[in-house]
Amino acid sequence: MRYGPAVRRRKLGAELRRQRELTGMTSRQAADVVGWHQSKVSRIETGSSGAKPSDVARLLDAYRVADPELRALLGALCGADTTGPGDGRTGARRGWWYAYRDLLPSAYLDFISLESEASRSRTLETTVVPGLLQTPEYARAVTRAALADPPDHQVDELVRVRMARQAVLHREQPGKPLELCAVLDEAVLRHEVGSPEVMAGQLGHLLTTAALPNVRLHVLPFSRGNHIGITGPFVIFSFPRIADLDVVVLDHLTSSLYLERKEDLRAYASAFAILRAHALPHEKSLDYIAGIHHGTQ
Incomplete structure (x- = not known):
C-alpha cells in the first residue's frame, strides 16, 4: 500500500535519508536497528514505497530525532494527520479533515x-x-x-x-x-x-x-x-x-x-x-x- 501522493513520498524519503546520514549510519545499519531488510529502508528513502506513520516513527527514533515539530511534519508527509486525536494503532493523530x-x-x-x-x-x-x-x-x-x-x-x-x-x-x-x-x-x-x-x-x-x-x-x-x-x-x-x-x-x-x-x-x-x-x-x-x-x- 502507498501512503500519500508521490511528491510527499519522495520528499519524506529524502528527509529521512538526510536524517540517517546525519547519524553516520548506512541504510543497512539503519535497517538492522529497526529490524527490517535494507531494501525497505532504500525503497522508503527513494520514495518508491510509502511509509506508514509507525514506520516513520521507528526510523526517527533510530536516528534520535526528538524535535516534535520535525516529527509532526514528517508524519504529515506520510499521511499521518497531526492535529487530532490518535487512531489507536499507529499513534498518529488525525487532522480535523479526517x-x-x-x-x-x-x-x-x-x-x-x-x-x-x-x-x-x-x-x-x-x-x-x-x-x-x-x-x-x-x-x-x-x-x-x-x-x-x-x-x-x-x-x-x-x-x-x-x-x-x-x-x-x-x-x-x-x-x-x-x-x-x-x-x-x-x-x-x-x-x-x-x-x-x-x-x-x-x-x-x-x-x-x-x-x-x-x-x-x-x-x-x-x-x-x-x-x-x-x-x-x-x-x-x-x-x-x-x-x-x-x-x-x-x-x-x-x-x-x-x-x-x-x-x-x-x-x-x-x-x-x-x-x-x-x-x-x-x-x-x-x-x-x-x-x-x-x-x-
Whole structure:
C-alpha cells in the first residue's frame, strides 16, 4: 500500500535519508536497528514505497530525532494527520479533515494536510479569491458554480471545510500562523460572484483579513497589462526549516498537479517574485481594494 501522493513520498524519503546520514549510519545499519531488510529502508528513502506513520516513527527514533515539530511534519508527509486525536494503532493523530474523508477527493485532502503543516504559502489567483480569504457566502457561490447542481447538504459541508481551513491563519499551536502572500489579478476583485452583496462582503473581508500581520495582498491592476501569471494560478508551500520540502500545486478542474523538481520550484518562485514586484505594494493594494469596494475605482 502507498501512503500519500508521490511528491510527499519522495520528499519524506529524502528527509529521512538526510536524517540517517546525519547519524553516520548506512541504510543497512539503519535497517538492522529497526529490524527490517535494507531494501525497505532504500525503497522508503527513494520514495518508491510509502511509509506508514509507525514506520516513520521507528526510523526517527533510530536516528534520535526528538524535535516534535520535525516529527509532526514528517508524519504529515506520510499521511499521518497531526492535529487530532490518535487512531489507536499507529499513534498518529488525525487532522480535523479526517471527518470529511468520504466527502472530499484525495487530492483535496492531500492539499489540506500540506497546507496545515506549511509555514508559508505564496499564491497567485487570477479568477477567484483564495480559499483562505473567502467569506462563507462567497465560498458557497463558488462551490455551487464549480459543481453540477450539488445538493444543499454537500454545499454546506464543503463550505464548512473551507472555513475550517482558515484556522491556519490564526493558529498558535503547534506552530506560528501560516504566512500568506497572495497576488490577485484585478479580475478576482471585479468578477461578481454570487451577487453584489456577496462581493461587497467579500471585499470588506479581504480588507479585514489583510490587517493580520501574517497576511500580505498584492493587486495586479488591469493597467499593468499582460504578466507572467496569465497562464494560470498556482500555490507554493514552504515548510519550517526544510527548504527541500517546498512544493508547487497547480489546480485543474478534476485534479491537482504537484511539482517538486528544483528547477520547477526555482521557476515558480522566480515567477512569483516577478509578479509581486509587478503588482501594487500591500498598502496601495488595500487602497485599491477599498476603492473597488466603495465604487471609486
